[in-house]
Amino acid sequence: MKLFDKKSLILLISVVSINLLCIISVSYAYFTANIVGNDKAEEMTVTAGTMKITYTDSNIVTLNNAIPGDTLTKQFKVENTGNLDTKYNIKIKVDANDFKDKKDLVYTLTKNGEQQPEKVLPYEDGYIVIENEIKEKGIDNYTLTLNFKKDESNQNDNANKKVKFKIEVDSETDVKLYEYEEPLKNNFYNTMITSEDTLYDDYGNLRYVGAEPNNYIWFNCDNYEEPTEDTCEKWRIIGLFKDIQKPGGTSEDLVKIIRADSIGSIAWDSAGKNNWYNASLQKGLNVPYLNNEDSTWITTDEYIGSSSRPNTANPSYKSISPLTLNMIEEVTWNIGGSSEYNGVLTSQWYEYERGSGTYNSQPSIWNGYIGLMYPSDYGYATGGGSTTDRNACLAKSLTTNWKEAPYNTECVENDWLQSKDYPWSLTPNAYFPGLVFGVDIYGPVYHDNTMYSRPVRPSLYLTSNVRIIDGKGTNEEPYILTA
Numbered sequence: 436m437k438l439f440d441k442k443s444l445i446l447l448i449s450v451v452s453i454n455l456l457c458i459i460s461v462s463y464a465y466f467t468a469n470i471v472g473n474d475k476a477e478e479m480t481v482t483a484g485t486m487k488i489t490y491t492d493s494n495i496v497t498l499n500n501a502i503p504g505d506t507l508t509k510q511f512k513v514e515n516t517g518n519l520d521t522k523y524n525i526k527i528k529v530d531a532n533d534f535k536d537k538k539d540l541v542y543t544l545t546k547n548g549e550q551q552p553e554k555v556l557p558y559e560d561g562y563i564v565i566e567n568e569i570k571e572k573g574i575d576n577y578t579l580t581l582n583f584k585k586d587e588s589n590q591n592d593n594a595n596k597k598v599k600f601k602i603e604v605d606s607e608t609d610v611k612l613y614e615y616e617e618p619l620k621n622n623f624y625n626t627m628i629t630s631e632d633t634l635y636d637d638y639g640n641l642r643y644v645g646a647e648p649n650n651y652i653w654f655n656c657d658n659y660e661e662p663t664e665d666t667c668e669k670w671r672i673i674g675l676f677k678d679i680q681k682p683g684g685t686s687e688d689l690v691k692i693i694r695a696d697s698i699g700s701i702a703w704d705s706a707g708k709n710n711w712y713n714a715s716l717q718k719g720l721n722v723p724y725l726n727n728e729d730s731t732w733i734t735t736d737e738y739i740g741s742s743s744r745p746n747t748a749n750p751s752y753k754s755i756s757p758l759t760l761n762m763i764e765e766v767t768w769n770i771g772g773s774s775e776y777n778g779v780l781t782s783q784w785y786e787y788e789r790g791s792g793t794y795n796s797q798p799s800i801w802n803g804y805i806g807l808m809y810p811s812d813y814g815y816a817t818g819g820g821s822t823t824d825r826n827a828c829l830a831k832s833l834t835t836n837w838k839e840a841p842y843n844t845e846c847v848e849n850d851w852l853q854s855k856d857y858p859w860s861l862t863p864n865a866y867f868p869g870l871v872f873g874v875d876i877y878g879p880v881y882h883d884n885t886m887y888s889r890p891v892r893p894s895l896y897l898t899s900n901v902r903i904i905d906g907k908g909t910n911e912e913p914y915i916l917t918a
Contacts, residue, residue, distance in 0.1 A: 485517040486569075488604045496581070498598040503539070503585035512576045513604055515569045524610055525564035525577075526603045527557045533596040534558070535677070535688070538584075538615065540598060545578040554615065556581065556598070561613025591639040622902040623690045624675055626914075633674070634825070636815045637782045642674035644825065645818030646849040649908035652692065653915055655759050662915055668753065669695040669913055671851070673812050679896060680767040682802045689764055689896040693808055697858060697890035698724075698752045704885040709863035709871050710797045711770045711806075714885070716859070720805040720893055725763075727754040755805075762918050764896045768806045771799040772865035776834045776872070776882065781814025784833060784862070784880070792865040805895050807861040808852065810872055810880045812894075816852040820845025837879040847878035857883070858890045 488494075490511040498507075515521055534540050537558045544551045544563060557563070569575055579602065583593070627633045627641050632648030635641055643650040653662035654670035670692045678686040704714040711717050722728065755763070772794070773779065773787040788809045791799045814833045819825030828846035831837065837846050847853050857876050864870035870882040873889055883889065898918065906914035 485515070486521070486523055486604065486606075487514045487516050488512070489514065490602070494602045496598075496600055496602070498540075498581070498596075501583045503583050503590050503593075505583045507581040509579040509581070509602070510577065511579075511602060512574055513567075513569065514574045515571055518571050520568065520570050521606075522566045522568050523564075523604050523606055524562050524566065526560065526562050526605060527613070528560050528601040528603050529557060530599040530601070532556075532558045532598045532600070534593050534598060535596070536590070536593055539586075539590060539593050541582050541584050543580045543582075545580070547576055553582075554613075556600075557613045557615075562610050563613055565610055565612055591635075623672070623897075624688075626903050626908075627672075627675055630908075636674075636785075636811075638677070638785065640674050640676045640815075642812075642815050643672055643851070644816055646851060647910075648818075648851055650851075651695065651908055651910050651913035652903075653906070653913045654692065654694075654762075655753065655756055657756050657758065659758060659915070659917060662913075669910070671695050672908075673808065673816070673852075673894070676896075679764075682765060682767060687764075687899055689766070689899060690901070691812075691894060691896050693812075693852075693894040694892045697854075697856065697892050699891060700888040701891045702886050702888050703859050703871050707869045707884070707886045709772070709794060709868055709885050711768075711861060711863070712798045712801050716891065717801070717803070717806075720891075721803050723754065724893070725755050725760075725804055727757065762897055762901050762916070763804050764898045765802060765804050766896050768801045768803060768861065769799065770801050770861060770863070772863035773872075774864070774866035776864075776880065778832045779834055779880075780831070781811050781829050781833050784809065784814060785811040787865075788862050793863060794865055794868045797863075805893050807859055808892065808894050810860050810862055810874075813850065813852045813860070813874050813880065817846050817850040820849050832879075834879045834881065838877055844878075853878065854890070854892070856890045858892050861894075 488511065491509070494511070496507070496509055513523060513525075532540075538555050540556045541553050542556045542563075543553050546564075554563070567575070624641070627643075630643075630649065632643050632645055632650065633641050634644050650672040652670050652672060653659070653667040656662050656667035658666040671694075673691040673693055675688060675690050677688050679689040680686050701716055701719070703709070703716050706715065708714065769789040771788055771790040771792050773784070774792060779787070788811060793799050810833060814829065814837075817825060817828045819828045823831075823845045828837075831846070853874060855876050857873050859871060859873045860880070862872045864872065864882045867882075869885050871885050872880050872882050875881040901916055901918045903914045904917050906912050908914050
């Protein structure tokens with residue numbers, strides 16, 4: 436079972452107007468049963484009779500916010516007003532279902548006092564009752580009980596989600612009962628969720644942690660069918676991140692990766708600014724590097740900086756291969772910064788990165804393909820040790836406490852993103868216009884002058900169609916991908 440820290444969910448209770456026929460109990464405050472249109476449905480004609488469907492409020496149910504364990508009941512009745520026996524179906528018509536784990540939302544249907552087995556609520560249009568026989572002048576009373584099922588797993592990914600559906604009755608023929616099938620998950624999720632090297636962060640993202648997790652992949656290949664060190668590079672999986680925004684306004688759970696080694700020491704911005712939107716490194720990574728163009732931009736800058744910040748020569752620079760371009764997703768990167776760094780925890784860095792704090796109101800988001808890691812990526816990658824465990828590491832300042840002895844060596848030594856060569860991050864100092872944060876050679880996150888040449892490890896998000904087809908994720912046998 437995965438270990439994780441659960442954040443308390445802050446829930447807004449929706450206030451809804453209801454008519455006199457509404458019988459929804461106030462104890463179901465996290466669920467909202469909207470009153471829409473008439474409280475009684477129009478009569479419908481079926482094959483051999485006339486039916487009337489009466490709802491206690493309406494046939495629309497909306498779930499805006501809920502916590503595991505919450506339930507809701509919905510009552511309605513189907514009446515045969517004709518003089519002949521007949522049959523009818525009950526259908527769930529789904530307008531929206533944002534639940535990530537669909538099987539967490541279940542229902543039971545009780546007919547005339549007899550409860551049927553629990554089932555997963557349809558996440559697409561589907562029948563829950565078919566060809567139900569009803570006598571002339573007969574009445575069938577139904578109670579639909581909806582339940583946000585509570586279990587021992589991490590259910591943070593279903594926080595603040597919306598479900599909206601209609602209950603409809605018809606007489607269609609040749610229909611089938613809805614049978615739940617597990618939705619196809621991201622292929623990386625299936626690999627990561629069973630790995631001993633992954634843990635959830637405070638925000639529901641699944642990350643690789645520890646000193647040397649098995650998260651290597653062959654990437655940027657000229658030949659993905661038979662990858663070798665001559666045809667590919669080794670990259671590493673940072674984690675699977677929830678609801679990554681894309682330029683079109685949509686979002687998706689995506690895998691974020693980072694190059695295993697630096698492509699060379701490069702200035703973050705040769706003009707000495709910390710606005711990633713216009714930074715020289717951003718333009719270099721997303722034009723010549725991305726499009727396999729002229730590589731002269733990556734030559735080591737003359738301004739190396741202080742001697743305590745080692746310069747790393749270009750180890751094995753190669754541009755993104757044509758076969759790799761369709762594996763890279765364009766996303767909306769968060770480029771918010773922090774005006775403070777002493778005493779800042781990993782979780783606080785995560786918030787700063789996604790905030791609006793920048794120097795002189797510079798842009799806090801940027802649409803593009805290739806970026807860099809965040810300070811929080813580095814912090815959440817630690818596995819901790821026997822003396823200072825992971826939770827203790829995350830409870831200490833990533834800037835002032837993550838240093839060598841006598842501080843927290845276990846936090847640093849058991850963090851696979853600690854490369855001992857001061858790589859740049861994407862996060863600027865929001866108070867000073869020429870400073871950007873990076874990972875210091877001794878362990879903590881610290882800021883540096885953007886004109887200094889520091890190691891660059893490109894980072895990006897994979898398109899959701901990229902799959903793992905082979906390999907073990909080790910340095911010797913990285914995962915093999917296909918798209």
